[in-house]
Amino acid sequence: MIPTLSPNDISHVVEADRAHVWHHLIQHKPFETTDPRVIVEGKGMRVWDAKGKEHIDAVSGGVWTVNVGYGRESIAKVIYDQLVKMNYFAGAAGSVPGALFAEKLIEKMPGMSRVYYTNSGSEANEKAFKMVRQIAHKRYGGKKHKILYRDRDYHGTTITALSAGGQDERNVQYGPFTPGFVRVPHCLEYRAQPEWNPSAEPYGVFAANQIEQAILREGPDTVGALCLEPVTAGGGVIVPPEGYWERVQEICRQYDVLLHIDEVVCGVGRTGTWFGYQNYGVEPDMVTMAKGVASGYAAIACLVTTEAVFDAFKDDASDPLNYFRDISTFGGCTAGPAAALENIRIIEDEGLLENTLAMGERMLANLEELAGRHAVIGNVRGKGLFVGAELVSSRETRQPVDEVLAQKVVAECNAQGVIIGVTNRSVPGFNNTLCFSPALIATADDIDAITSAVDVALGRVFQ
Numbered sequence: 001m002i003p004t005l006s007p008n009d010i011s012h013v014v015e016a017d018r019a020h021v022w023h024h025l026i027q028h029k030p031f032e033t034t035d036p037r038v039i040v041e042g043k044g045m046r047v048w049d050a051k052g053k054e055h056i057d058a059v060s061g062g063v064w065t066v067n068v069g070y071g072r073e074s075i076a077k078v079i080y081d082q083l084v085k086m087n088y089f090a091g092a093a094g095s096v097p098g099a100l101f102a103e104k105l106i107e108k109m110p111g112m113s114r115v116y117y118t119n120s121g122s123e124a125n126e127k128a129f130k131m132v133r134q135i136a137h138k139r140y141g142g143k144k145h146k147i148l149y150r151d152r153d154y155h156g157t158t159i160t161a162l163s164a165g166g167q168d169e170r171n172v173q174y175g176p177f178t179p180g181f182v183r184v185p186h187c188l189e190y191r192a193q194p195e196w197n198p199s200a201e202p203y204g205v206f207a208a209n210q211i212e213q214a215i216l217r218e219g220p221d222t223v224g225a226l227c228l229e230p231v232t233a234g235g236g237v238i239v240p241p242e243g244y245w246e247r248v249q250e251i252c253r254q255y256d257v258l259l260h261i262d263e264v265v266c267g268v269g270r271t272g273t274w275f276g277y278q279n280y281g282v283e284p285d286m287v288t289m290a291k292g293v294a295s296g297y298a299a300i301a302c303l304v305t306t307e308a309v310f311d312a313f314k315d316d317a318s319d320p321l322n323y324f325r326d327i328s329t330f331g332g333c334t335a336g337p338a339a340a341l342e343n344i345r346i347i348e349d350e351g352l353l354e355n356t357l358a359m360g361e362r363m364l365a366n367l368e369e370l371a372g373r374h375a376v377i378g379n380v381r382g383k384g385l386f387v388g389a390e391l392v393s394s395r396e397t398r399q400p401v402d403e404v405l406a407q408k409v410v411a412e413c414n415a416q417g418v419i420i421g422v423t424n425r426s427v428p429g430f431n432n433t434l435c436f437s438p439a440l441i442a443t444a445d446d447i448d449a450i451t452s453a454v455d456v457a458l459g460r461v462f463q
């Protein structure tokens with residue numbers, strides 16, 4: 001497939017980009033001598049850049065987003081039809097796709113009940129934090145307002161979302177942060193904390209008990225919520241160890257702490273279940289989601305709560321301040337829920353959850369096979385099509401490879417026409433995990449092509 005712009009148009013676009021666009025999360029100095037990347041077209045698993053070069057996209061739009069793949073005419077069509085009928089009205093009113101998508105979503109989330117629309121993952125998390133704070137004021141005289149978050153997790157880019165951010169390279173230079181956020185240890189067994197005694201208890205129980213320790217240290221009457229990613233994404237693709245979630249749930253119940261699960265990456269199919277938490281039988285109080293909800297065809301994010309959380313905001317209608325006094329202008333855009341409904345239909349009709357499980361297994365097996373030949377792969381982990389390979393300079397010491405080398409692997413894959421990711425400006429010293437999150441439509445050939453490119457790239461960088 002050839003990009004539809006002529007070569008002249010394209011070089012103008014690249015120059016306009018170089019002159020005027022401030023790209024996300026990237027140092028721009030190199031663009032003084034090299035071209036910025038401009039992606040022109042996408043179809044299925046593949047994208048074409050401004051030079052016409054074809055790539056397999058193994059990271060769904062770079063950041064785990066385009067779950068149903070590129071070029072979906074049916075999604076574009078429902079968005080078009082919705083926009084010409086009714087594009088926007090503020091979210092104090094309902095909309096047809098907003099109501100229907102909420103109904104569909106709740107079908108997929110037994111135990112949950114209410115959908116609050118917003119427009120980014122960061123903002124959805126902020127809404128959840130605001131609810132926790134308001135509940136603390138309404139029920140506990142403001143005292144039970146602290147929010148626990150975990151080392152290596154990420155919940156967004158705004159100052160308060162960063163206050164709950166466990167990736168220090170994202171946070172540094174952006175403080176001071178919002179008070180009342182308390183960090184708990186991560187649960188990556190490969191990097192287990194030295195205090196863990198394997199003969200005393202399984203790692204999952206140890207890591208969860210660290211959360212209890214934090215609650216006891218802070219005082220249970222001051223802790224309102226615990227915010228966790230079900231599988232940590234940018235902090236290193238961390239699949240929680242056995243027993244972890246069961247114990248976390250117990251602790252939250254014991255200390256009356258709301259459980260807020262950030263499904264911004266895992267939500268809507270990425271791990272082979274509708275939601276990541278459903279792999280672990282967890283019953284959350286609040287769930288946030290964004291990226292895969294409409295696969296990037298429209299901006300949409302949601303905060304979903306139980307009826308009990310919702311009820312806390314309508315228990316005294318005579319008090320004019322006793323409801324959730326919050327708005328998100330673009331949470332009233334109808335393109336998002338219209339696209340999200342079609343996105344779910346595609347996942348159902350094309351059996352993409354099943355495909356995600358099968359292709360995820362294949363990708364893990366392929367990477368394990370590579371680990372047999374490349375000593376630099378220290379650990380392979382993943383759930384569904386959400387997979388990471390941690391690179392180490394020594395398996396014995398588990399010393400992470402220098403991030404420059406990890407980035408070279410990404411560049412060598414890119415040179416072969418395969419876009420992969422690597423943990424980036426995340427945990428200091430640990431920008432060493434290769435990340436894979438192909439669209440849920442990936443075929444066995446796609447998966448093999450991705451891991452073959454990694455094989456070649458590792459050979460070029462490390463041998």
Ligand SMILES: Cc1ncc(COP(=O)(O)O)c(C=O)c1O
Nearest residue numbers: 120121122154155156264265290
């Ligand atoms: C787990 C998680 N939560 C929240 C966010 C923030 O989402 P957004 O970039 O839509 O604000 C991200 C973004 O990468 C994320 O990975």
